[in-house]
Amino acid sequence: MKLHRNLVFATVDSLHLIFNEGKQADKVLKNTLKRDKRWGSRDRGFIAETTYDIVRWKRLYSEIAEVKEPFDRENLFRLVAVWAVLRGIRLPDWPQFAGTPERRIKGRFDEFSKIRKIRESIPDWLDKLGMEELGNQWEKEIHALNATADVILRTNPLKTTKKALQAALSEENIETESITGLPNALKLKERANVFTTKAFKDGWFEVQDASSQKVAKILDPKAGMRVVDACAGAGGKSLHIAALMENKGQVIAMDIHDYKLTELKRRARRNGVHNIETRLIDSSKAIKKLIEKADKVLIDAPCTGLGVLRRNPDTKWKLSPEFLDEIREKQREILSSYSRMVRPGGQLVYATCSILPSENQDQVSHFLASDNGKDFKLVKEEKVSPARSGFDGFYMALLQKK
The missing domain is CATH 3.40.50.150 (Vaccinia Virus protein VP39)
Structure with a gap:
């Protein structure tokens, strides 16, 4: 994967609003993604997924990068650098990434992987509370809650059937599968923007976990x-x-x-x-x-x-x-x-x-x-x-x- 300047800068702008101004992540991204009409679905997907990844792993990445809140712009680029290095993405030759200590990043990641509250990127008090309320199950739950959520749809039986909805989405290259025990649920095989589909505009489904x-x-x-x-x-x-x-x-x-x-x-x-x-x-x-x-x-x-x-x-x-x-x-x-x-x-x-x-x-x-x-x-x-x-x-x- 190659990093593109305008997409990385848009990600850093979004992170500033979420971390330093306390804005809601989904609302920030909604506005950011409207910024450039030339961005295709891949570009928008990069900004949204990278922003969410860094928000999710804020504690882990900031410990690795040795930066503290409030994050200035230089620190936000450091968080992006950690994100990229841990994903094996080559850092471009930009001044913002000059002198990134890649080996140190990997070493600190290995070191912090042994400490649950840093590895799973949660505040101390929340980790303590989770253990008090759920015991050993907490470790499994918080790990699962750090995964990326699937997109699940609920067919609207007032307008269509699950089979007809699957066929309509398939025509727009969106493939889905059923979920056992939920007669109207469909899971997307790959993430896609379902809100632009005709089926959504016609009220055939809602997005609902x-x-x-x-x-x-x-x-x-x-x-x-x-x-x-x-x-x-x-x-x-x-x-x-x-x-x-x-x-x-x-x-x-x-x-x-x-x-x-x-x-x-x-x-x-x-x-x-x-x-x-x-x-x-x-x-x-x-x-x-x-x-x-x-x-x-x-x-x-x-x-x-x-x-x-x-x-x-x-x-x-x-x-x-x-x-x-x-x-x-x-x-x-x-x-x-x-x-x-x-x-x-x-x-x-x-x-x-x-x-x-x-x-x-x-x-x-x-x-x-x-x-x-x-x-x-x-x-x-x-x-x-x-x-x-x-x-x-x-x-x-x-x-x-x-």
């Missing part, structure tokens, strides 16, 4: 029901629920952010979904109006997002022990309050994209022992391990109201 597709499955909504997605966000799971209900009945998608619900409406139009009603949670009244009115309630709770680090590697640099304490408190409040929307005999699913027991089964146990939870019983729970499944880390618990 396999683990995330299991959430609506465990909720098992039926046509004609009233289902509340209480933390809907931009609505990936709401759309899945609506499709499983064959557009019959009512899905009430709720969130505290109006802009996310606006995005959900746009996606629903593309998906041909018309049984979703969005409601903004701007006060406790929004919940009170629905007390004991829902057949099923999904609480896809806000969490640390540790299960989806492969997609959002910058998350691990933004997390803190204080944030974890706050989020666990918020999870308890939400579970206690939103569970009141379930009618007698109805069901509730509590889900997170975290792998920490303190955000998952511990929260369910705490809820079941509380006043608002005493009418519920645990029917089943599922933990998706990134190490065992190769997909995102998820937790979901199905609770039945007496």
Whole structure:
């Protein structure tokens, strides 16, 4: 591979915004990739993948390069140099790479490979927490979470079949394969920009990880029901629920952010979904109006997002022990309050994209022992391990109201 100046410079600019200005990696890249109309898919792929790689391995690379934050431009080029050397890419004869100690880089890599928190590139506190909560399994999980995520699609059965979608994508040179146990899921054999395809524009699919597709499955909504997605966000799971209900009945998608619900409406139009009603949670009244009115309630709770680090590697640099304490408190409040929307005999699913027991089964146990939870019983729970499944880390618990 040959390094091209404009692509490397664009990568360094992106890294500056992510590391030094605390901007979100996906948003930074979205803007960077629009910078030059002449860039082809290969060029854009290089910028995105290299940026994500360096974000993912920030601690390891900065220890090898012997640089500390905030990174000046010279230091950012050093991180790129480490990335290139460890991949066997020849460094070009640019002043930014002059005097790069290639042998020293390889030697320091071997040395740091023996220390888990540096090898897996995570903060000290997070490594300690992972060991406390998951024991020896932590090492396997954090290693799996440093792999690059596959692109998984969910076929929209309101518009097409999985077979027809596969054929349509194949015509655009995008090859896919099925995933056992998930009837509408397709995995891309090679990464590709699926958002430019006709099938996407026609609402034939959504991009949704396999683990995330299991959430609506465990909720098992039926046509004609009233289902509340209480933390809907931009609505990936709401759309899945609506499709499983064959557009019959009512899905009430709720969130505290109006802009996310606006995005959900746009996606629903593309998906041909018309049984979703969005409601903004701007006060406790929004919940009170629905007390004991829902057949099923999904609480896809806000969490640390540790299960989806492969997609959002910058998350691990933004997390803190204080944030974890706050989020666990918020999870308890939400579970206690939103569970009141379930009618007698109805069901509730509590889900997170975290792998920490303190955000998952511990929260369910705490809820079941509380006043608002005493009418519920645990029917089943599922933990998706990134190490065992190769997909995102998820937790979901199905609770039945007496």
